[in-house]
Structures are given as C-alpha cells and as structure tokens.
Amino acid sequence: MEQLKNKIPVGILGATGSVGQKFIELLDGHPWFKITALGASERSVGKLYKHAANWFQTKSIPTRVANMVVSRCEPDLPCRIVFSGLDAAVAGPIEEAFAEAGYIVISNAKNHRMSEDVPLLVPDINPDHLTLIEQQKYKGKIVTNPNCSTTGLVMALKPLDDTFGLDKVSVVTMQALSGAGYPGVSSLDIIDNMIPYIDGEEEKMQIETLKILGELKDGKVEFSDLVLSAQCNRVPVINGHMESVSLSFKKPAKKEEIIRVWKEYRSEPQKLGLPFAPDPVIYYFDDSRFPQPRLHRELGNGMAISIGRLRDCAILDYKFTVLSHNTVRGAAGGAILNAELLVAKGYYED
Structure with missing residues (x-):
C-alpha cells in the first residue's frame, strides 16, 4: 500500500x-x-x-x-x-x-x-x-x-486448520507477568512460584478461538466446530506467553508438511504491506531448546510468533510449543x- x-x-x-x-x-x-x-x-x-x-x-x-x-x-x-x-x-x-x-x-x-x-x-x-x-x-x-493468550494460539492454528482441518486442541499456557497489567501480581506471590489460575482466561481462550477461526457466512460468523481445552498459568517471566499445544487433525498430516505450512504462511496484511505486518508471520525452530521468551519474543518487532518442538503426541496427533509477545502482538x-x-x-x- x-x-x-x-x-x-x-x-x-x-x-x-x-x-x-x-x-x-x-x-x-x-x-x-x-x-x-x-x-x-x-x-x-x-x-x-x-x-x-x-x-x-x-x-x-x-x-x-x-x-x-x-x-x-x-x-x-x-x-x-x-x-x-x-x-x-x-x-x-x-x-x-x-x-x-x-x-x-x-x-x-x-x-x-x-x-x-x-x-x-x-x-x-x-x-x-x-x-x-x-x-x-x-x-x-x-x-x-x-x-493475548488467544492471539498466539490462533496464529499457530490457522495455517493448520486451512490445510488439514482441526479436530481437537489442548493448550497449556505459561503467561508472562505483564499480561496482568501494572502493578500486577505481587512479588511475594510470583517469585519462586507459579500460579495455576488466571481469572476468566481459560474461558476466553476457549470461546474466542472458535469465533476467530469461524467462517463468515451471510454476514455472520459461524463458529469453528473445533473442540478446545485450555489451562492457564502465570509464570515469573516479564514478557512473552509460552503455550504447549497438542492437537488432532481431520486429515492426515506429516511433520514436514506442517512445518512447511507454517513457514510459508502469509495473509492479507503481508500482501498489503501494512507497517506492523510481520513477514514471516511464523518462525519455526528445529533446535529443541527453542523458542524461549527472552530470546525470541521480539522477532518481527514483537509481531511474529515462534514455534518449535513439533513432535508426535501419544494421545492426539502432534504437539508443539508456541511463543508470542503478549503486550505487542497480543495487545x-x-x-x-x-x-x-x-x-x-x-x-x-x-
């Protein structure tokens, strides 16, 4: 533009x-x-x-x-x-x-x-x-x-939903302190600790994802039929929401196909060249230690997401880790x- x-x-x-x-x-x-x-x-x-x-x-x-x-x-x-x-x-x-x-x-x-x-x-x-x-x-x-936690999740799921169809998703979040605003969580509560509850967060992730991934028909959004379960935790990290995701597909998918779909994903903001549009949208890491909040939250000026550790899941089809910058991309x-x-x-x- x-x-x-x-x-x-x-x-x-x-x-x-x-x-x-x-x-x-x-x-x-x-x-x-x-x-x-x-x-x-x-x-x-x-x-x-x-x-x-x-x-x-x-x-x-x-x-x-x-x-x-x-x-x-x-x-x-x-x-x-x-x-x-x-x-x-x-x-x-x-x-x-x-x-x-x-x-x-x-x-x-x-x-x-x-x-x-x-x-x-x-x-x-x-x-x-x-x-x-x-x-x-x-x-x-x-x-x-x-x-903010929904944003990183849907950015990881959308390319896969378009290609393979999503059936079930389970996500466990490790959410940064900045997501609670200022002054946020007391230091006595979070130092040397994790908090396994964020008020309303799980419900928001479960319903918002279905609307975002839904299909626009006759001027209304038909929510996705995806089955989604979320568990949300607050952790002692300043910025960067990490999420551990397990999922199953409606169509067969190979690991290399999933990674290719992520790496090649582009959409309207990239085509239009919008100032805040990241390109690439998704970074995938083969190194099993990645992504990490301190190292990767600023990729794409904080607007891209990072994914790693794609592997087979013994319960569903695959599992992986996704990271997004909660106050930039997620807010x-x-x-x-x-x-x-x-x-x-x-x-x-x-």
Missing part, C-alpha cells in the same frame, strides 16, 4: 495504563498515525502526561506526548480513531459512547469481543471478518482484538495492525 500523504490523528483511551503506555511507545514514529489526544481517568485529567503517568516502558516517553494535556475519556477528542486500552470494568459504555459519536474504536478490552456484529480481529488470520462492521448501528465503528501492536487493515480497506475517511 502507498504511503499516506498526511498522518491520521488518533487518540488513546486509558493512556496512563500499561496497554495505553504500550500504544504510545509503538505509535511513536508510526508512518500512518499521529497521537493527537490522550484520555484517562479523572485523577489524570488536566495534567501533563509526563506528570500523570507512572511510565514504565523501556523507552522514554516521546517528548511531544510527554507535554500533552490529558483529557477525559469523552467523545470530544480531536481525532476520528481512538485506541482503547481501558480496563474492562469501564471500557464498555465509554467505547460505545465514542462509537455512537462517530469515532472508530480499536479496542483491546474484552467487552465487545463476542458481540455478533463486532469483528474479533487478527488481521493475519481472519481479515474478512472486518466486514462485520458494516452491520453496526453506530455512527462510528468498534473493532476488537482478542485476549497494543495487534490493535494497531487492526487499525492499519481498516484504513487500507477504505473504512476510514477524513
């Missing part, structure tokens, strides 16, 4: 939180988008962003953003697109208010993911689902991205790619 003549003004809702901060970090220098508004809770309103935010990203706050004044999360911001990093406790009505007022809301929150007319979008996986927004009654639109970066696809497909007008 050709470079835009003028950058598109965008706002960030929940700008002081962990996802909001990641939006700011990733959007700095973006070739299409320029941050023109920051929204946050009442305690931050009226303050310069650098005074309102407890910044904990690895890069410094971009100077221009640091000196912006924080606004209320109300639909009078100087932009048409807003990225929502709002907590689910407040996101629902705020996002709807913006959509009603004509804004395009690109949401990382769970509130609207399962709404029939809202795309639960991973552009490399189900770009055609974006057309669901044409049925929305809002003056604007709402587009969502899935839970802010995935939402930015959603916005890029929306613009590329002509759904944004000045």
